[in-house]
Amino acid sequence: MVETAETRAVPRVDTALVHAHGIAALVTLLLSVTFGIVVAFQLIYPDLGAGRPWLSWGRLRYSHTQGIMLGWLGNAFFAFLYHAVPILSGRAVTSARLGHWLFALWNFAVMLPGWVLVLSGVSQPLEWAEFPLAVDAVVVVALLMAAVQFLPPFFARGLEYLYVSSWYIIGGLVFTLLAYPMGNVVPELVAGASGAAFSGLWIHDAVGLFVTPLALAIAYFVIPAATRRPIYSHFLSMLGFWLLFFxxxxxxxxxxxxxxxPMSAQLTAITASAVLGVDVIIVVANLLLSTRGAGIIPKDAGLRFVVTGIYCYLIVSIQGSLQAQMSINQAVHFTDWVVGHSHLAMLGFASFVAAGGLVHAWQRIAWARYNARAINYAYWLLVAGLLLMVVDLTIAGLVQGRLWAGGAPWIESVEASRLYWVIRAHGASWLLAGGFVALLIGLTTGPRGGGWQAVDEGVGAAPVDEIAPALQPLEGAAS
Amino acid sequence: MSRPMGRAVRKAYFVASVAGVLFFVMSVALLGVWPRRVIEAETAAMSPEHTVAMSASALRGRAIYAREGCGYCHTQQIRYLHTDMARFGLPTLSWETRFDYPHLWGTRRIGPDLSRATGTRSADWQFAHLFAPRSIVAGSVMPQYPALFDGAPDRPRQDARDLVTYLDSLGRARELAGPEGEARAREACNCPDDEMKQMAFGDQVNAHPARSRRGGAVPPLPAAGDLARGQALYGERCATCHGVAGAGDGPGAAALKPRPGNLAAHEYTDARIAEALWNGVAGSAMPAWRDYPPDDLAALVAAVRSLDATRTEPALPAHMAEIGARVYAANCQQCHGAEGDGRGTAAAELTMAPTNFRQQRPTLDLSLRALRNGIDGTPMAPWGSRLGADEMLAVAHHVRGFFAGGGR
Known part of the structure; x- marks a missing residue:
């Protein structure tokens, strides 16, 4: 990135689109978190919602995960891409008008109708694929538009300058385009066990080919940009990247x-899960070694979110490798352990990294408001909420698994869960909600351009002017 | 950078891109396409020769199940694990879910697995439970679905009927396949040495501990149950239907047909209570409680006994005893048996076992009401228009006389 800035004129970042997707990300985040909190409370107050269909647990639960994956992470990734792609490729994204269409489509033709349809009972009962097929079609169109928007800049000048973050962006956009239709459509056409095999692929691809590559693209971008140091080892970057996509x-x-x-498919997946843990150790070691000097909890807010996300990435991946093994899977599968695991992945890893990417980009928008104190609060509230929730659900899962294995009447496992569900709902969810609200406040209040000051105060801060030309508002852009 | 270098990089990237796409294709081939071929071949070979497709009602119910996210708390997949099998039954074979577009396997179990739900709950239990889950299962966290009803659990809309039809269809095909079906599947599997695959075959397709059944052997329970433990358990598990005082008037009772037993208005033998707990009461909403340890069941026996609020009844004038015996022999003994043990010649054909008066003695008042009005939801017909008041009084006394519960 530094070379890029030095070797050629840096194109302008369309800060208006960064900002628009950032705000959309935060709004959809708060809605999705609200759905999550309501379902968490419904497990301890099951009559909450009074039987109104659109407030019933199942429909809110569908809305929660689709909102987090597509609304929050999708928008946050797009915001980051509008910031990073011009800097990485040395060229502007394809078209601002295409950007406006993509924004409108993603938020008003995917998220809005997706939620309205799911809540009114039109959905498909597939994990990470709950929006109905009509909405899936729009998602695919939007993903195609995203590919057209963000990929050509990388190829326009030849490929010599592809930076590791760019690999992940290209990989993430291309493979999501392949995996999304497979996961959302094939189980509708292929019955029962065969359909489940494809669902299994998609459940992991949604995380592994959409969320993880784009989150790692953010990490590989923000860490060197914020520390002003190159990545520790490009060999490890390369190794990690290819092992990941394999x-x-x-x-x-x-x-x-x-x-x-078939057992051979199960064993293939179990083996791949174990080796994947090794790959993640490589990726995380490389990333963390690149933060040398920034401290365990870096001062720069964007970097701090990203690094914390990377810690979670390590833990959740090793946990994943272990729980795929038959002996552990037997004890924890179907329990709250897995719910804890998925929150460690989607909240601890992906959301922290996405929030870090958003904060990082925000700091570099000259006209964006930035409230450093609120962002600091957001960080600590989210860390506390995450820890409480994951530890709580992990213990809950072990308790449930024990009761099931011991042959206790089913209802005893439900009753034994109550304490843990109370802790999650009354403890973790308020901390997390507070954290996300603080994040919204942090990025919508405070002085305009306050982020630059924060960058100056951050560890390893170099003159922001060096990359500043890229980050001036576009002419005619909203301010 | 020089141009040749640029070309080399370009080639490298081209190769890398092809390799990357191939990785994805390989994963789909290895974990999607190939398993599908294996599964489809297995499904074709192992499914019973003639199976019933899902009814239109079940299909509509399935859509409701899908729409409400039922599969996010209830799995439909019994794994090849002894812990799953002990609770739910034989592992789910691929042919059992072959009409599922898309599948509803689920990855989280908050409620129990439903792949063998057929026959485990009566329809009125399901309706009452869907309408207001906690009126039936006090500790349940299931959402209520009043929108499927016209204001009351005994007034289900078509949606609720469809959903219950669907639930009751789950696992039925496998049960109906019977021993021939199991034999065919085992033969098609052709896997005598594959220990895991062999787990899928056995006698007990459905192992649900709540499934009621008639006449299953009851294991011996400890003689003296812990009353305090029993009363606590009764309050948590039984009072929703039978009421706190055992009068059969709990919050879930109204929608159930037959109404839950009035435990306060009966004297029971211990064996009768143990039988109802272990086997449930087939034909009613009373499930079995075979997942409870013997100590708990014995405690419940003690708790139910303690609810007995029957009093000494006035004696029958001697000249009427003969009338009672005659009326009973003419009208009752076909079902309830000559000895009052519920084993009359017609008993086996009835949807619900006739009362065994040797093991339970209703109050005179309850007997008279049952005689006059019948018992709604059971084969017990109303006799009020066919028997005179004296005859009913006499026969009510007569059936009370069968009770052999002195020593209990």
Whole structure:
């Protein structure tokens, strides 16, 4: 990136689109978190919602995960891409008008109708694919538009300058385009166990080919940009990248261990899951070694979110490798352990990194408001909420698994869960909600351009002017 | 950078891109396409020769199940694990879910697995439970679905009927396949040495501990149950239907047909209570409680006994005893048996076992009401228009006389 800035004129970042997607990300985040909190409370007050269909647990639960994956992370990734792609490729994104269409489509033709339809009872009962097929079609169109928007800048000047973050961006956009239709459409056409095999693929691809590559693209961008140091080892970057794209898709069947899906497919996935843990150790070691000098909890807010996300990435991946193994899977599958695991992944890893990317980009928008104190609060509230929730649900899962294995009447496992569900709802969810609200406040209040000051105060801060030319508002852009 | 270098990089990237796409294709081939071929071949070979497709009602119910996210708390997949099998039954074979577009396997179990739901709950239990889950299962966290009803659990709309039809269809095909079906599947599997695959075959397709059944052997329970423990358990598990005082008037009772037993208005033998707990009461909403340890069941026996609020009834004038015996022999003994043990010649054909008066003695008042009005939801017909008041009084005394519960 530094070379890029030095070797050629840096194109302008369309800060208006960064900002628009950032705000959309935060709004959809708060809605999705609200859905999550309501379902958490419904497990301890099951009559909350009074039987109104659109407030019932199942529909809100569908809305929660689709909102987090597509609304929050999708928008946050797009915001980051509008910031990073011009800097990485040395060229502007394809078209601002295309950007406006993509923004409108993603938020008003995917998220809005998706939620309205799911809440009114039009959905498909597939994990990470709950929006109905009509909405899926719009998602695919939007993903195509995203590919047209963000990929050509990388290829326009030849490929010599592809930076590691760019690999992940290209990989993430291309493979999501392949995996999304497979996961959302194939189980509608292929019945039962065969359909479940494809669902298993998608459950892992959604995380492994959409969320993880784009989150790692942010990490590989923000860490060197914020510390002003190069990545520790490009060999490790390369190794990590290729192992990731080789191994992630092969993990799918580990969601259906001990099922009727052929054992050789299960064993392939279990083996790939184990090796994937090794790959993540490589990736995380490389990333953390690149933060040398910034401290364990870096001062720069964007970097701090990203690094914390990377810690979670390490823990959640090793946990994932272990829980795919038959002996552990047997004890924890179907329990709250897995719910804790997925929150460690989507909240601890992906959301922290996405928030870090958003904060990082925000700091560099000259006209964006930035409230450093609120962002600091956001960080600590989210860390506390995450820890409480994951530890709580992990213990809950072990308790449930024990009761099931011991042959206790089913209802005892439900009653034993109550304490943990109370802690999650009354403890963790308020901390997390507070954290996300603080993040919204942090990025919508405070002085305009306050982020630059924060960058100056951050560890390893170099003159922001060096990259500043890229980050002036576009002419005619909203301010 | 020089141009040749640029070309080399370009080639490298081209190769890398092809390799990357191939990784994805490989994953889909290895974990999607190939398993599908294996599964489809297995499904074709192992499914029973003639199976019933899902009814239109079940299909509509399935859509409701899908729409409400039922599959996010209830799995439909019994794994090849002894812990799953002990609770739910034989592992789910691929042919059992072959009409599922898309599948509803699920990855989280908050409520129990439903792949063998057929026959485990009566329809009125399901309706009452869907309408207001906690009126039936006090500790349940299931959402209520009043929108499927016209204001009351005994007034289900078509949606609720469809959903219950669907639930009751789950696992039925496998049960109906019977021993021939199991034999065919085992033969098609052709896997005598594959220990895991062999787990899928066995006698007990459905192992649900709540499934009621008639006449299953009851294991011996400890003689003296812990009353305090029993009363606590009764309050948590039984009072929703039977009421706190055992009068059969709990919050879930109204929608159930037959109404839950009035435990306060009966004297029971211990064996009768143990039988109802272990086997449930087939034909009613009373499930079995076979997942409870013997100590708990014995404690419940003690708790139910303690609810007995029957009093000494006035004696029958001697000249009427003969009338009672005659009326009973003419009208009752076909079902309830000559000895009052519920084993009359017609008993086996009835949807619900006739009362065994040797093991339970209703109050005179309850007997008279049952005689006059019948018992709604059971084969017990109303006799009020066919028997005179004296005859009913006499026969009510007569059936009370069968009770052999002195020593209990």
């Amino acid at each position: 191994l992630y898709p092969l993990n799918g069947t580990h969601h259906y261990v001990f099922s009727v899906i």
